[in-house]
Structure formats: C-alpha cells, structure tokens
Amino acid sequence: MLRKIYYMISIICIVNFLSANEDVYANPQNPPPSFEEKYTQIGYKSVEESVKEFESFFKEDVNLPKITPSISFTHKYGRFYEDKKYDTNDFLEIQFVNKESSENNYKIDIRPLENKLTFKGKSNQEEYTLQNGTKAIYFEDQLFNFLVFEKNNLQYMLGINKKVSNKVTPDNLVQIANSIE
Secondary structure (H helix, E strand, O other): OOHHHHHHHHHHHHHHHHHHOOOOOOOOOOOOOOOOHHHHOOEOOOOOHHHHHHHHHHOOOOOOOOOOOOOOOEEEEEEEEEOOOOOOOOOEEEEOOOOOOOOOOOEEEEEEEHOOOOOOOOOOOOEEOOOOOOOEEEEEEEEEEEEEEEEEEEEEEEEEEHHHHOOOHHHHHHHHHOOOO
C-alpha cells in the first residue's frame, strides 16, 4: 500500500514537472554585452590611455615592442592596475586578442623593477640573451608561455597562449623583445 502511494506521488510530480513548461523570452532591453563591452566592463581601455596612466603614476616612460607575434588579432586593450591595498603589485597589462579565435591571445605585463616578480622556482626555464646583452628567461605556465626580461627600469613579461606556442616560439618572443627601444 505504501509503495503504491509513493508510486502515485512520483507520477504526479513527474506530470507536474512536465506540464510546467513555460516559454521564456530574453529582454530585448538588456542584450548580452558585446565582445568589446566585456573588456571595458573589467577595466580595459585603449592601450594608449593605459600606457599614459602607467607613465603618469610611475613617472617612467614605457616603450612597447615595435612588432607583435605573426598571428592575427582583431582587438588590443590595455589596463593599468593600481594595487591600492598593498602598493606592491602595480602593473600595466596589454592584451592582443582575436574575437574569432580565442587561442590567438598575446599579452604584455610591465612592472617597475621595485615590484618585479621572480621566477626562480619555475621548472623548465630556458635562458636567452637579448641583443643588448640582457638575460631573459622563458618558461611555460598553465595557460601561457612567457619570456621575462628587464629593460629601462621595467620588467617585461611577454606571454603567448600555449595553444599557439607552435606558431609563436621562444625565438619569436626574443625578436619581439629586441624590438623594444
């Protein structure tokens, strides 16, 4: 008897669930943000504006690479991050992205030397020498492969998405680093 009651309750719940099918319509007044809006919502703006903010904050000129990786990008954004809590992690981030190909992602992080990051514990590091004699280290991380070096009182981190690391090699990153004056 108890078993029949549970069976009937189950049937009623299933029928109730299936009959509660309602149509839901998106509100045309609130369309999802565009590709560009997603970046601006999280603080990205033009590269030029972000570089000016960084330069003004640190009273330091920033020289960007004259060349980029030989993969296609549709957009580039910049963001100056000011660490107001600890005042030790201020940096400039520049992103080159492709709207149609998410793996085409290249980034440049720039920090003053007093806030530089160290990578001594990273495994599989390779050392490269830039044209001016500066040493650079190359290592693979979870999502990006990085070339890190110091120039003009700044630490530069050039990062390329691992999915395109067969197209953008460490030697390509060294060439990009050498294009900074």
